[in-house]
Amino acid sequence: MTDAKPAHKRILLKLSGEALMGDDAFGINRSTIVRMVEEVAEVVNLGVEVAIVIGGGNIFRGVAGGSVGMDRATADYMGMLATVMNSLALADAMNKQGLVARVMSAIAIEQVVEPYVRPKALQYLEEGKVVVFAAGTGNPFFTTDTAAALRGAEIGAELVLKATKVDGVYSADPKKDPSATRYTKISFDDAMAQNLGIMDATAFALCRDQKLPIKVFSIFKHGALRRVVMGEDEGTLVYA
Ligand SMILES: Nc1ncnc2c1ncn2[C@@H]1O[C@H](COP(=O)(O)OP(=O)(O)OP(=O)(O)O)[C@@H](O)[C@H]1O
Numbered sequence: 001m002t003d004a005k006p007a008h009k010r011i012l013l014k015l016s017g018e019a020l021m022g023d024d025a026f027g028i029n030r031s032t033i034v035r036m037v038e039e040v041a042e043v044v045n046l047g048v049e050v051a052i053v054i055g056g057g058n059i060f061r062g063v064a065g066g067s068v069g070m071d072r073a074t075a076d077y078m079g080m081l082a083t084v085m086n087s088l089a090l091a092d093a094m095n096k097q098g099l100v101a102r103v104m105s106a107i108a109i110e111q112v113v114e115p116y117v118r119p120k121a122l123q124y125l126e127e128g129k130v131v132v133f134a135a136g137t138g139n140p141f142f143t144t145d146t147a148a149a150l151r152g153a154e155i156g157a158e159l160v161l162k163a164t165k166v167d168g169v170y171s172a173d174p175k176k177d178p179s180a181t182r183y184t185k186i187s188f189d190d191a192m193a194q195n196l197g198i199m200d201a202t203a204f205a206l207c208r209d210q211k212l213p214i215k216v217f218s219i220f221k222h223g224a225l226r227r228v229v230m231g232e233d234e235g236t237l238v239y240a
Pocket residue numbers: 015016017018019054055056057058144145163164165166168169170171172173174175196197198199
């Protein structure tokens with residue numbers, strides 16, 4: 001029995017939307033979302049304050065064909081709405097698991113979820129509730145990675161955790177280049193200079209300027225989220 005304490009008091013967890021598909025072609029795979037929530041519950045039960053941003057790739061990429069030739073901003077609003085659906089599904093699964101989750105949207109959609117109001121989000125976190133930030137930044141031409149950086153900075157998170165389909169940042173996309181090697185850590189400047197596609201440059205730049213480190217790790221690896229929160233060796237650290 002160990003009484004080791006978490007290395008972080010408040011975190012911003014960015015969950016991959018695409019990972020929610022599991023082995024399905026698109027949408028939300030029930031057992032995958034339940035597994036993700038079990039991992040989240042582990043760290044919430046350690047007393048860590050958890051805010052979440054979830055991507056929309058599992059839904060949005062499924063309808064992306066329909067957005068071909070569409071006005072870019074309109075297609076981006078569709079993408080943001082996809083993240084609202086994922087956020088609702090995630091919060092529902094968390095509530096069923098015994099956690100208390102609140103969804104806050106960057107786009108006004110008040111019959112469905114409450115609007116993002118920073119002091120309210122901070123209050124929820126202090127009360128031990130999990131806050132899910134939906135609709136990205138609320139602006140087209142951005143991504144949910146940037147939303148994670150933005151909300152992470154706003155709520156004073158100590159770390160942004162990017163839980164994705166790969167187990168860290170590689171010298172090239174490991175899905176395209178099998179010879180790519182994984183970094184245990186890399187500076188924001190180096191990641192940006194090498195144009196590493198794991199996150200967009202806006203998200204990297206915001207975190208670098210705010211000195212907000214990022215850990216990239218696999219959401220499919222059991223216990224990885226807990227190990228990151230405990231400060232153990234897992235994934236890749238991106239630092240200022
Ligand atoms: N240098 C790199 N190191 C690691 N992964 C990389 C790199 N370059 C590109 N990738 C790819 O980036 C993907 C993760 O980024 P992406 O933003 O698409 O996913 P996500 O955030 O998990 O999904 P979503 O947008 O659905 O939330 C990985 O699956 C990997 O194939």
